[in-house]
Amino acid sequence: MSDPNGLIQPGRPAPGFTLASTPDGRRTGPEQFRGRPVVLAFYPADWSPVCGDQMSLYQAAAPVFEQYDAAVLGISVDSIWSHRAFAESRGIAFPLLADFEPKGEVSRRYGAYTPQGEAARALVVLDRAGTVAWSYLSPPEVNPGADGIFDALDQLATDREVMTR
Amino acid sequence: MSTPFQVTARLRDPVTTDDHIRGPADASVTIVEYGDFQCQFCGAAYPNLHELLRQRADTVRMVFRHFPIANIHPYAERAAETAEAAGARGRFWEMHDWLYEHQDQLDPVHLSLGVEQLGLPPDELNQEVEGGVHADRVRRDFVGGIRSGVNGTPTLFVNDVRHEGGYDLADLLTAVDAAANT
Numbered sequence: 476m477s478d479p480n481g482l483i484q485p486g487r488p489a490p491g492f493t494l495a496s497t498p499d500g501r502r503t504g505p506e507q508f509r510g511r512p513v514v515l516a517f518y519p520a521d522w523s524p525v526c527g528d529q530m531s532l533y534q535a536a537a538p539v540f541e542q543y544d545a546a547v548l549g550i551s552v553d554s555i556w557s558h559r560a561f562a563e564s565r566g567i568a569f570p571l572l573a574d575f576e577p578k579g580e581v582s583r584r585y586g587a588y589t590p591q592g593e594a595a596r597a598l599v600v601l602d603r604a605g606t607v608a609w610s611y612l613s614p615p616e617v618n619p620g621a622d623g624i625f626d627a628l629d630q631l632a633t634d635r636e637v638m639t640r
Numbered sequence: 641m642s643t644p645f646q647v648t649a650r651l652r653d654p655v656t657t658d659d660h661i662r663g664p665a666d667a668s669v670t671i672v673e674y675g676d677f678q679c680q681f682c683g684a685a686y687p688n689l690h691e692l693l694r695q696r697a698d699t700v701r702m703v704f705r706h707f708p709i710a711n712i713h714p715y716a717e718r719a720a721e722t723a724e725a726a727g728a729r730g731r732f733w734e735m736h737d738w739l740y741e742h743q744d745q746l747d748p749v750h751l752s753l754g755v756e757q758l759g760l761p762p763d764e765l766n767q768e769v770e771g772g773v774h775a776d777r778v779r780r781d782f783v784g785g786i787r788s789g790v791n792g793t794p795t796l797f798v799n800d801v802r803h804e805g806g807y808d809l810a811d812l813l814t815a816v817d818a819a820a821n822t
Contacts, residue, residue: 528792535709536786538779566711620791 482586482597482612489513489601490584494572495555503570505601508546512608512631513601514624517582519593519615521553521561521571529596529618534567536621543628548572551594552579587612600627603635649802653784655703660732663693663701669819672703672797674785677720677739678713678746682794685807686740692812699820704736705781707793715746717778722751724774725765726758734758 483489493504505513518529530549533540540547549571553561558571574581574594582588587597596613609627613619651672655661673689675682693702706723708716719739726735738754739746745754752762768774785795789802796803799819805811 531709531712532791534711535782539783539786568711618791620789621786622789625787 482595482610483599483607485607485609487607489515489599489605489607490581491605492581492584494550494574494581496558496570496572498555498559503548503572505546505548505605509605510603512543512545512603512628513605514540514545514547514628515585515599515601516547516549517585517587517594517597517599518549518551519589519591519596520551521557529620530561530567530571531565532618532621534565534569537569539621539625543625543632545628550574550581552582552592589615598624600624600631602631649789649804651797651800651802652788654800659703659705660727660736661701661703662733664698665701667699667701669696669700669799669816670703671700671803671816672705672800674705674707674781674788674790674793674795676706676708676713676716676793677723677736678716678743679709679793680743681807683740683743685794688807688809688812690737691809692816695813696816696820700816704732705785706778707782707785707790707795708778709793715748715751718748718769719746719751720778721769721772721774722755722765724777725768726755726760728768728774729760731758731760735760 489505491504491506493502496503505515516529516533533547547569549569552574554575555573558573561567562571579588579592579594582594585597585599587595589595596615596619598611598619599607600609602608608631609623611619611623655670655672689702693700706720708720710717723732723735723739726732735758738758742750742754745751752766755762755765794807798815803815805815
């Protein structure tokens with residue numbers, strides 16, 4: 476079951492987690508990037524054509540994410556071996572996390588799990604302190620692009636300027 | 641930031657004189673394509689766009705902006721920068737057309753032959769590409785595309801609104817005729 480309240484909303488603290496990100500057992504999670512904005516990109520599956528486009532797009536946009544000092548983490552219920560082959564075939568260098576065991580647990584905690592047993596296609600942007608700044612649920616067959624993410628990152632940068640002034 | 645942003649479907653970077661434009665300046669319909677020279681879907685759309693411009697020569701103009709997805713298309717960035725190098729010599733559209741008509745020949749050796757075929761100096765263009773002279777321009781197009789919601793290639797904007805239909809000639813004609821009548 477997915478979180479009955481739906482996708483996690485802005486203002487909530489992001490649930491902490493780490494997930495396997497490499498076959499040798501390394502684990503990665505948002506807390507490792509505190510002090511930087513973090514983009515969590517939940518997606519239904521490696522290899523489905525839309526996902527491929529979405530994750531490939533985020534890789535192609537890596538220099539722009541760097542300008543914002545933002546870390547991007549892709550998350551699906553696929554195994555780490557599938558992630559590795561997928562990342563190699565698409566030239567993806569950012570971490571793809573395996574929400575594999577217990578299956579979909581992290582996706583559920585973010586309200587981004589579907590009855591089909593996959594992660595929803597959901598974007599969650601965390602601010603530097605680990606609070607949800609923006610979230611967006613896309614229809615599974617629609618690649619949401621990155622414009623919403625960059626609008627949220629712009630807003631975070633503006634808020635920060637106001638605070639330090 | 642309590643209000644969620646809408647995912648936009650509108651072109652944010654207006655067309656300027658810096659753009660590569662073909663067709664009449666006073667056209668009532670402007671198509672902006674974000675494209676990747678190594679993308680097979682862009683290649684498939686290319687002849688249809690060409691025919692569209694021929695059939696609607698008085699009403700439609702076309703703008704091309706770069707959106708290379710280099711991690712899956714290893715030759716796309718070089719092709720884009722080479723088109724810019726040709727553009728610096730007033731030959732952008734000839735290079736653009738050559739690239740889409742020779743998508744199986746985008747490796748550096750064949751690309752140089754293509755440049756030569758167009759009567760451009762391959763060594764000079766290569767030097768500019770190696771030196772990254774045109775990299776910023778390609779990057780600017782890409783970032784503008786990302787900010788306008790481009791999520792893959794090709795993405796077309798018809799009078800600033802993202803085209804959600806197909807790329808067959810019939811789909812394209814329907815889209816531009818609708819835009820011309822609004």
